Amino acid sequence: MLSAANLLGRRLRVRGQVQGVGFRPHVWRLAGQLGLVGEVRNDAGGVTIEVFGGGERLSSFIRRLRSEAPPLAHIDDIVVEPLAAIEAPERFSIGASRTGHVCTGVVPDAAVCEACRDEILAPEGRRRGYAFTNCTDCGPRYSIVGAIPYDRPNTSMRDFGMCEVCAAEYRDPSDRRFHAQPIACPSCGPRLWFVRSDGMRGRDAVVGREGPVDAPRAGNGVSQAGGAPPDPIEQAARVLFAGEILALKGLGGFHLACDATNPAAVGRLRSRKHRPAKPFALMMADLAEVRRHCVVSAREAGLLTSPAAPIVLLRRRDAQGLDGVAPGVDRLGVMLPHTPLHLLLLRLAGRPLVMTSGNRSLDPPETDNEGALTALAEIADGFLLHDRGIVNRVDDSVVRVEPGGPETLRRARGYAPAPMSVPAAGTDAAVLAAGAQSRVSFCFARDGQALLSPHIGDLSGTRVLADYERQIRRLEPLFGRPLSAVIADEHPDYASRRFAERLAGERGLPLVTVQHHHAHFAACAAENGLPLRDGPALGLVLDGSGWGGDGTLWGGEFLLADYAGYRRVGHFDAVPMPGGDRAATQPWRNVVGHLHAAFGRGSMRELGRLRALAELPSATVSMQLSMIERGVNAPRASSAGRLFDAVAAVLGIAPLGQDYEGEAPIRLEAMAARAGGGHGAYACELIDGERLRFVWRPLWEELLGDLHRGVPSEIIASRFHQGLVRALVHGAASLAARHGVQDVVLSGGVMHNAVLLEGLRRELSKTGLRPHWHSRLPAGDGGLSLGQAVIGLHRAQRGALSPPARRVATSAS
Numbered sequence: 046m047l048s049a050a051n052l053l054g055r056r057l058r059v060r061g062q063v064q065g066v067g068f069r070p071h072v073w074r075l076a077g078q079l080g081l082v083g084e085v086r087n088d089a090g091g092v093t094i095e096v097f098g099g100g101e102r103l104s105s106f107i108r109r110l111r112s113e114a115p116p117l118a119h120i121d122d123i124v125v126e127p128l129a130a131i132e133a134p135e136r137f138s139i140g141a142s143r144t145g146h147v148c149t150g151v152v153p154d155a156a157v158c159e160a161c162r163d164e165i166l167a168p169e170g171r172r173r174g175y176a177f178t179n180c181t182d183c184g185p186r187y188s189i190v191g192a193i194p195y196d197r198p199n200t201s202m203r204d205f206g207m208c209e210v211c212a213a214e215y216r217d218p219s220d221r222r223f224h225a226q227p228i229a230c231p232s233c234g235p236r237l238w239f240v241r242s243d244g245m246r247g248r249d250a251v252v253g254r255e256g257p258v259d260a261p262r263a264g265n266g267v268s269q270a271g272g273a274p275p276d277p278i279e280q281a282a283r284v285l286f287a288g289e290i291l292a293l294k295g296l297g298g299f300h301l302a303c304d305a306t307n308p309a310a311v312g313r314l315r316s317r318k319h320r321p322a323k324p325f326a327l328m329m330a331d332l333a334e335v336r337r338h339c340v341v342s343a344r345e346a347g348l349l350t351s352p353a354a355p356i357v358l359l360r361r362r363d364a365q366g367l368d369g370v371a372p373g374v375d376r377l378g379v380m381l382p383h384t385p386l387h388l389l390l391l392r393l394a395g396r397p398l399v400m401t402s403g404n405r406s407l408d409p410p411e412t413d414n415e416g417a418l419t420a421l422a423e424i425a426d427g428f429l430l431h432d433r434g435i436v437n438r439v440d441d442s443v444v445r446v447e448p449g450g451p452e453t454l455r456r457a458r459g460y461a462p463a464p465m466s467v468p469a470a471g472t473d474a475a476v477l478a479a480g481a482q483s484r485v486s487f488c489f490a491r492d493g494q495a496l497l498s499p500h501i502g503d504l505s506g507t508r509v510l511a512d513y514e515r516q517i518r519r520l521e522p523l524f525g526r527p528l529s530a531v532i533a534d535e536h537p538d539y540a541s542r543r544f545a546e547r548l549a550g551e552r553g554l555p556l557v558t559v560q561h562h563h564a565h566f567a568a569c570a571a572e573n574g575l576p577l578r579d580g581p582a583l584g585l586v587l588d589g590s591g592w593g594g595d596g597t598l599w600g601g602e603f604l605l606a607d608y609a610g611y612r613r614v615g616h617f618d619a620v621p622m623p624g625g626d627r628a629a630t631q632p633w634r635n636v637v638g639h640l641h642a643a644f645g646r647g648s649m650r651e652l653g654r655l656r657a658l659a660e661l662p663s664a665t666v667s668m669q670l671s672m673i674e675r676g677v678n679a680p681r682a683s684s685a686g687r688l689f690d691a692v693a694a695v696l697g698i699a700p701l702g703q704d705y706e707g708e709a710p711i712r713l714e715a716m717a718a719r720a721g722g723g724h725g726a727y728a729c730e731l732i733d734g735e736r737l738r739f740v741w742r743p744l745w746e747e748l749l750g751d752l753h754r755g756v757p758s759e760i761i762a763s764r765f766h767q768g769l770v771r772a773l774v775h776g777a778a779s780l781a782a783r784h785g786v787q788d789v790v791l792s793g794g795v796m797h798n799a800v801l802l803e804g805l806r807r808e809l810s811k812t813g814l815r816p817h818w819h820s821r822l823p824a825g826d827g828g829l830s831l832g833q834a835v836i837g838l839h840r841a842q843r844g845a846l847s848p849p850a851r852r853v854a855t856s857a858s
Contacts, residue, residue, distance in 0.1 A: 052097040052098060052099070052133055053097065053098065053099065053100055053103055053127075054083075054095070054096070054097045054127065054128030054129065054133065055094075055095075055096055055097075055103055055107075055125055055126065055127065055128050056093065056094070056095050056125075056126045056127075056128045057093070057094040057095075057096065057107065057110070057123055057124070057125055057126075058090060058091065058092075058093055058123070058124040058126075059091050059092040059093070059094065059110070059120060059122075059123050060090060060091040060120070060121045060122045060123075060124075061091060061118070061119050061120040061121035061122065061464075062117065062118055062119040062120075062121075062152055062463055062464070063091050063092045063118055063119075063120065064087050064091065064092070064152060064193070064194055064195040065117075065152045065181075065186050065190075065195040065226060066115050066116075066117035066118045066152055066181065066182075067115040067117070067118070067180075067181030067182060067221070067223070067224075067225075068092055068114070068115060068118050069085050069086075069087065069092065069139050069218075069223075069224060070139070070181065070218045070219075070223045070224065071110075071113070071114065071115050071118070072085040072092070072094055072110070073085060073137055073138075073139055073218045074218070074219070075106060075109055075110065075113065076096060076106065076137040077137060079098065079102045079105060079106050080098065080102065081096050081097065081098035081102060081103070081106060081137060082096070082097050082098065082133050082134050082135065082136055082137050083095045083096035083097050083133070083134060083137050083138075084134065084137070084138050084139070084140045085137075085138075085139055085140065086139070086140035086141060086142060086143060087142035087143070087194045087195070087196070088142065088143040088194065089143070089193055089194060089525065093143075095128055096128075096137070097128075097133040097134075107123065107125065110123065111123070115181065115182065116158075116182055116352060117152065117155055117181075117182060117352055119463070121464070121466065121494075139218060139223075139224070142194045142196050143194075151186075151187055151190065151193070151195075151462050151463070151464075151496065151520075151523050152186040152187060152190075152195060152463070153186060153187050153353070153458065153459050153460055153461060153462065153463050154184070154185050154186050154187055154188050154296050154297065154439060154458055154459060155182065155183045155184060155186065155352040155353075155459065156183060156351070156352055156353065156354035156381075156382075156383035156384070156459065157178070157179070157183050157184070157382070157383065157384060157385050157388060158180065158182040158183035158352075160180065160182070160221065161178045161179060161180055161182075161183055161184075161385065162385075162388065164178060165178050165385050165388065165389070166388075166392075171210070171230055171231065171232075172230055172231070174389060175229075175230060175231050175234070175385065176235075176237050176278070176384075176385045176386040176389060176431070177227070177229045177234050177235045177385060177386075177431070177433065178229075178230075178385045179225060179227050179228065179229070179385075180221045180222045180225050180228075181221060181222065181223065181224065181225045182221065182352075183352065184225070184227050185200075185227050185296055185433075187297075187437055187439060187461075187462060187499075188296050188297040188435055188436065188437050188438075188439050188458075189201045189202060189226075189227060189433070189434070189435070189436050189437075190436060190437070190523075191436050191519070192522060192523070193522075193523050193525065195226060196226060197226045197227075200226055200227065200436070201433060201434030201435070201436050202226060202227045202228075202229070202433070204432075204434070205229060205233060205234055205235065205433075206233060207228065207229075207233055208230060208232045208233035210230065210232070211228050211229065211230050211232075211233055211234075214228065215228050227433075234433075235431050235432050235433035236431060236432055237277045237278070237386070237429065237430070237431045238277050238429075238430055238431070239275075239277040239278075239280040239281055239427060239428065239429055239430070240418070240427065240428045240430060241426070241427050241428075242292075242418075242421075242422055242425050242426055242427060242428060243426070277429060278386075278389050278390055278393060278429070279393060280427070280429075281293065281390060281427060281429040282390065282393040282394050284426055284427040285302065285303065285304050285310075285394050285398065286304070286394075287426075288303070288304060288307050288309055288310040288313070289303070289310070289313075289426035289427065290302070290303050290310070290313060290314050290317065290424060290425045290426050290427075291303065291425060291426070291427050291428075291429060292403050292417055292421045292424070292425035292427070292428045292429070293386065293387075293390070293403075293428070293429035293430075294414065294417065294428075294429065294430050294431050294435075295384060295386070295387065295403075296383065296384050296435075296439065296458065297410075297412075297435060297437065297438055297439025297440065297457075297458055297499075298402065298403060298404075298409075298410030298411060298412050298435065298438050298439065298440065299402075299403025299404070299410055299411040299412070299417045299421065300400050300401065300402065300403050301314065301318065301399075301400075301401050301402070301403045301421070301424060301425060302328075302390075302398045302399060302400050302401075303398065303399045304394070304396060304398065304399075305325075305327055305367055305370055305396065305397040305398055305399045306366045306367065306396050306397060308368045308369050310399075311325070311368070311369040311370060311399060312369060314399060314401075314424075315369070317423065317424040318401075318405070318406070318424055319406050320401075320406070320704075320705070321704045322372055322373065322704035322705060322708060323704060323705035323708070324370065324371035324372070324374055324377075324378060325370050325371065325378075325399045325400075325401045326356050326378040326379070326380060326399070326400050326401055326441065326443075327367070327370060327377055327378060327379045327380070327397050327398065327399060327400065328379075328380050328381070328382060328387060328391060328397070328398050328399075328400035329379055329380075329381065329391070329397045329398075330381075330382065330388075330391040330392060330394075330395075331381065332346055332349065332350065332381070334397065335349065335359070335379055335381070336362075337362070337363070338361070338362055338363060338366075338367065338377065338379075338397070339359035339360060339361060339362050339377055339379060340359065340360045340361075340362050341359060342446060344446050344451070345357050345359060345446050348444055348446070348451065349379070349380070349381050350381065351459075352459065353442060353458070353459025353460055354380060354381055354383040354458075354459055355380065355441065355442035355443060355444045355458070355459055355460070356378045356379065356380045356441050356442065356443045356444070356455075357378070357379055357380065357443075357444055357445070357446070358376040358377070358378050358443065358444070358445040358454070359376055359377055359378075359379050360375060360376055361375060361376065361377055367397065370399060373698075373708075373711075373712040373715065374711060374712060374715045375715045375718060375719065376445075376715075378443060380400070380441065383458070383459075386429075386431075387400075390429075402440060402441070403417060403421055403425075404420070404421075405420055405421070405424070407503065407505065407506035407508075407509065408420065408506055408508045408509065409438060409501070409502055409506070409508055409509050409512045410438060410440060412435040412438050413434070413435065414428075414430050414432075417430075436519075437499075437516065437519065437520075438499075438512060438516070439457050439458045439461070439499045440455065440457040440458065440499065440500050440502075441455070441457060441458050442455055442456060442457045442458050442459050442460050442461075442500075443455040445799065447799050447802070447803055448803055448806075449802070449803065449806050449818060449820075450820055451820055452797075452799075452802075452818075452819060452820060452824075453819065453820065453821055453822055453823055454797060454823055454827075455484075455500045455823060455827060456486070456497065456499065456500060456821070456822060456823060456827060456828070457499040457500040458499070460499075460821070461486075461497060461498060461499035461500070462496050462497060462498055462499060462520065462523075464494050464495065464496050465494070465495045465496075465497060465572070465821070465831070466493060466494060466495075466574075467490065467493060467494065467495050467571040467572075467574075467831070467834075467835055468493075468570075468571055468574060468575065468576045468577070468608070468835070469492050469493040470492050470608070470835070470838040470839045470841070470842040471492065471842050472492050472838055472839075472841045472842040473491075473492065473529075474491070474492070474529035474530065474837075474838055474841035474842075475489070475490070475491040475524075475526035475527065475528055475529050476489070476490055476491075476528060476529060476530045476531070476532050476557075476834055476837040476838060476841070477489055477517070477521070477528055477530075477531050477532065477545075477548070477834075478490065478532040478533075478559075478830040478831070478832075478833035478834035478837060479531065479532065479533045479534070479541040479542065479544060479545040479830065479833070480501075480534075480541045480826070480829055480830040480833070481534055481536075481539060481541060481561070481591075481826040481829045481830075482503070482504050482505070482534075482536070482539045482540060482541060482826070483502075483503040483504070483505070483706070483826055484500065484502070484503070484794075484823070484825055484826045484827040485500075485501045485502060485503070485504055485513060485541060485826065485827070485830075486498045486499065486500055486501060486827050486828070486829075486830050487501075487513070487516075487517055487520075487541075487830050488830035488831050488833065488834040489520065489521065489524040489526075489834075490831075490834035490835065490837070490838060491526055491838075492838060495571075495831055495834055495835070496520070496523075496524050497822070497828075497830065497831055498516060498517075498520060498830075500823075500827055501513050501516065504539070504540035504541060505540075510540050510544075513540075513541075513544070514544060517544075528552070528554055529554070529555075529841060530549075530554055530555040530556070530557050530837055530841060531545045531548050531549040531552075531554050531555070531556050531557070532545070532557045532558075532559055532833040532834060532836070532837035533545035533546070533556060533557070533558050533559070533833070534558065534559065534561055534564070534591070534592065534829075534833070535558045535559065535560050535561065535592045535594075536561065536591065536592035537592075542558075557836075557837050557840060559832070559833045559836050559837070560591075560592070560593070560594050560611065561588075561591025561592055561593075561599070561829070562584070562586040562588070562591055562593075562599055562600075562602045562604060562611075562793070563584075563604060563606055563610075563611045563832070563836065564829050564830075564832035564833045564836060565584075565586045565588065565591075565792040565793050565824075565828075565829060565832060566582075566584035566586055566604055566606050566611065566790050566792055566832065567606070567608055567831075567832030567833075567835045567836050568792060568819075568822060568828045568829055568830075568831040568832030568833075568835070569584075569790045569791065569792040569817060569818065569819055569822075569824070569828075569832070570582060570584075570608070570790050570817065570832075570835075571608075571831060571832065571835045572819060572820070572821055572822050572828070572831065573790075573817040573818075575788060575790070575817065577607040577608055580607070580785075580786065581605050581606050581607045581611075581784075581786060582605075582606065582607070582786055582788035582789065582790050582817075583603065583604070583605060583614075583777060583780055583781050583784065583786050583788065583789045583790070584602070584603065584604040584605075584606050584611070584789075584790045584792065585602070585603055585773060585777060585789060585790070585791050585792075585805070586602045586604060586792050586793040587600070587601055587602075587685035587686075587793040587794075587795035587796060587801075588600050588684075588685060588686055588793035588794040588795055588825065588826075589629060589684055589685075589686030589687065589794060589795075590629075590682050590684045590686065590687070593683075594611075594613065597619065597680070597681060597682070597683075598622075598680055598681070598682035598683070598684065599613075599616065599682070599683050599684075600617070600682055600683055600684030600685050600686055600687070600793075601616055601617030601683045601684060601685040601688070601739065602615070602616050602617075602683065603615030603616065603736075603737065603776065603777070603780055605780075605784050605786070606790075607839075608835055608836055608838075608839040609836070609839045609840065609843060613736060614736055614737065614780055614784070615736050615737035615738070615739070615776055615780055616683045616736060616737075616738060616739070617683040617684070617685060617688065617738075617739045617741075618642065618683065618738055618739060618740045618741060619681035619682060619683045620635075620638050620639050620642045620681060620682065620683075620684070620687065620688075620741075621638040621641060621642065621673040621679040621680070621681050622634065622635065622638055622679060622680055622681070622682050622684070622687060623637055623638055623669040623670075623672050623673055623678070623679045624669070624672075624678060624679070625678050625679070625680060628687060628690075629686075629687075629690075630702060630703050631701065631702050631703075632690040632691060632693055632694035632698075632699060632700055632701075632702075632703065632709045633657075633658055633661060633694050633700045633701055634669065635687045635688070635690045635691035635694065636652070636655070636657075636658065636691045636694045636695055636700070637652060637666060637669045637670065637673070638669075638673065638679070638687070638691070639687075639688065639691040639741060639745065640652055640745065641670060641673050642741070642742075643741060643742040643745040643746075644742070644745075648670065649666070649667070649670060651749060652666050653666075654749075654753065655695055655752075656697070657694055657695055657696065657697045657700040658694075658700060660701065661701070685793070685795045686710065686794065686795055688741065689709065689710035689713060689795065689798075690703075690709045690710065692713060692748065692762075692765050693709035693710060693712065693713040694709060695748070695749070695752060696713065696716070696752075696758045696761060696762065697758070698712045698713055698716075699712070707794075710795070710798065713762050713765075714762075714766075714798045714799065714800050714801075716758055716759045716762035716763075717759070717762040717763045717765070717766045717800045718799070718800055719759050720757075720759035720760050720762060720763035721763065722763065722767060724760050724763045724764055724767070725764050725767070726764055726767035726768035726770075726771050727743070727744040727747045727748055727764050727765055727767075727768030727769075728743035728744060728747060728768060729741065729743060729744050729768060729769070729771075729772035730742065730743050731772065731775065731776055731779075733779075737776050737779065737780060739772060739776065744765070744768055747764075748761060748764070748765060751764070766798075766800045766801055766804065767804065769801065770801060770804035770805055770808055771808070773805060774805065774808040774809055774812065777789050777809060777812075777814060778809075778812045778814065781814055787813070787814055787815050788814075788815045788817060789809055789814050789815065789816050789817065790817050791805060791806075791816055791817065791818045791819075791824075792818075792819065792824055792828075793824060793825065794824060794825030794826065796818065796819065796824035796825075797823070797824050797825060802818060802824075806818065
């Protein structure tokens, strides 16, 4: 030990995304370069550094910790304390991890890095062609971790003992695999094998987690010579070449793949998956291949090649050869290979592949071999399996780049569950926000920080609901704080609400319910860091529908709000939805409701003139009108989503039924985008009163007139979008002036419409208002839980939490 008489000591507590990202070796190398001594170690709070040296060198060390951090690291905070010590160590070392009160971030999975890619594709080397190559800059993280700290015994890699060579790399701080918890090689790591599904169908026994006894340790994507076992990746590629369907175990779940250039194969996958029209995601080998099919900006290229490697929605350059992949829309969802396994498969395939989630309708993507072999047996012709366990299911993220910047449509692999900073509420409370019903996420939050789960799905499916509850219970220990309250949507029939009631009852916690559109507002405001301490902002929230504060259905709302409360100051006219919930999947019902609201008894004449509804018997239409007039199963809703459905339907877009959620408005948006602007705008009537009300009769009069005159559908779609933008901006300017606000918060699922959102951003800015929109979170229900959580924390700060919920009997554990 060295005398510390002439040395200064500091203890640094580093918080953020600093475990499992190569941060400790970064600290070790930096200390060595500056001649400092001490120790760095992981703990439940992040990373703790005890360091000794001269004052200038210590200052440089602290500064460079941030400026030279590893690619996957994100530092939220560094707390520096003086360290009193009689003796300092002789060198700088990396200490063992310690446990305790968890408050560190959970690291998302990261796509294969350039160094590992080069190693995999090199002509020789011990990891040549190895499908599970990784290092501290890439590979599985959240998908394999079960507890904090992120060390190998707390991951599914605990089942694989390291060989001597891997162990030496793992222990060497100068190696890029130092403490890479998933480190592996063909000698000691996970193994890969291929199974034909037709050999399993009708059997009671299936190939389990360990695989066949002769399974090679991993595929290398090259032909095997002599009597060597066949390469699994080559076998999988043959399935694709034959126009068949492949199921492969990916990073956070199974994918289903087929040859995207083979229309018969794409049609076969659609038929077996019961997915007749919803766009499929594509995987392409590299940027050069992507650019042959799509227009790719520098920003889009950056997202494709980033550690998150999301699906990016790109404008088509040439759709030839990709028939049937994304019918009726102008963009293709494309991702690059994000694992070595995908990389090797794409190089062998030599063509774009459909790469969609490996699940049956209403089920979550499969994660384990036995479950996939059973659930996907009637879809896939072959299975590419491995024995590295998936602890946490994670779907692929989806993003899009618009003039206002990147927009997240689905936050999952590569992004979640990285913590997010949110405006502080000044409370010690910790909450769980349960989310909504479809496109669900949940959120754990404490003051200033939120941990948002990956996208989960629609809770209407029993297996998705079970997975939702399982992921909440699995992520809670990683959050590491005892809960003060449970937050839920006000809708009494949401499965998330029922779960929240049950959990609050089990634990004797307060249950806080939050109005749906207020939560949308708060999610966007919090994402944009609006403190809202000095007054409210104006929220414009457009979605399908949500439980309103008055017990009716809302969906086109102007709110004057902060994080503690809201006031409804404007809304779309409430229009009947004949058939209730069926109006969300059968757009023609919304045509009936809107035309009745616009023309009353004269609506039957207008409905009879619509070619798009010609297949409907007049008696069916008359019955819906009668239901509206009698108030039977025709609830009124101020829904923006149903307005888009109605306009799409009269233009012949899926009038009788949508094949997937949002099909009609997505295809309507594509029509408007093809036409561009400059074609005029339909009128809307704004009625001022206690609240500003948007009435659609003038819009329908002009739109139907254009339709009967034979104006092209693309022009009509453009005029509808531009008219809506004009009306909303006029309404926002009027309400902002009346209430003395400048910030306008744009949220709700309809804000995923790029034509609408870009028009609102542009025109609101021209009026001098400050628009705010989503970027890192989905505008729809996928980001709602963040808003619920922030509202819950602010209510806790004001002492507005309700008494503990009554215990509810439950069989859930």
